[in-house]
Amino acid sequence: MDKDHNLAVLIDGDNIPSAYVKEMMEEIAKYGNPTIKRIYGDWTKPNLSKWKNMLLENAITPIQQYAYTTGKNATDSAMIIDAMDILYSGKVNGFCLVSSDSDFTRLATRLREAGMTVIGIGEKKTPNPFIVACDRFIYIEILKKAEKTAQDPKGKPAKKDEDDKITPKVISLISATISDCADDDGWAFLGDVGGLLQKKQPNFDSRNFGFQKLTPMIKSINKFEIEQRENQRGGKYKLVYVRNKD
Incomplete structure (x- = not known):
């Protein structure tokens, strides 16, 4: 991918540890210019509190999504809707979907069908269907490891x-x-x-x-x-x- 291409970075806050954000953003910069950076989750919950300082340091916009129904992942829905809005805006050349959740498999496939380059980033536990739906998939664990090795x-x-x-x-x-x-x-x-x-x-x-x-x-x-x-x-x-x- 051309490094001058604009990327939309969409992060599933429920499925990615905040400890990796610095290395993750450095990795994304290798593939393009992250002009849109959003993270989705219910920010009223304490489990997302570690993200808050990271958001300011990396200019990532938090998107509030309340869990209206028990057992349903509202974060997934909000992220998918935003991705389609961004796709039709014509402002980016590719997407970086940051999640370990197979629920984004169809989204990755749909974005590629529209001619977008899709980079996936997630933990090694990520199900294979989501991995193969992306043009490139990077395990987040190796980003931290690369700094220490x-x-x-x-x-x-x-x-x-x-x-x-x-x-x-x-x-x-x-x-x-x-x-x-x-x-x-x-x-x-x-x-x-x-x-x-x-x-x-x-x-x-x-x-x-x-x-x-x-x-x-x-x-x-x-x-x-x-x-x-x-x-x-x-x-x-x-x-x-x-x-x-x-």
Whole structure:
């Protein structure tokens, strides 16, 4: 997504811990300009009190939604109605839906049908239907962890046990995606591989496996070859290509 694109950030206050708000807003800024920032909940309840200072610091507008009926989530309804109003206003290019609630699955699908880019942010307990309904889904736990994890100069995690999460299924997904993007010699531009991985599995993120970037993660697996090439357009960064080992 273009970083100049305007984003509407809609937060389900009932389902997201306030402790992550700083890292969350920094992450969202990577994908666009958050011009609309709203959080929904019943602000008369004490469980949302921790959010109040965070709202001022991050210019997030609280939207009051009373729980009129026991057992019904009024917050979901208010957030969905607002999202559709924003969609039809034509003021944004994409949405960031912050929740771990599968009730927003249909909303994410509808926004994408309208041509919007949808980024989901939620806890690892988020049901899969909501995850796959988004263009990209980021686990909120890794945002806090990224701040604390020490990195060596090559971007590898300080804790080796993070590598254990790279299962044969993950390796197979990467291998198949490289094949999908490869030229006649088997080489694929890593940027294309990363983009296709995201389309196949919206919650795919190298940080889930303890790596800040995809390149060091690929290097750690020992199933792939990596080659750096000069940028023919004169860019200062070399281009990274990867292929499956025979």
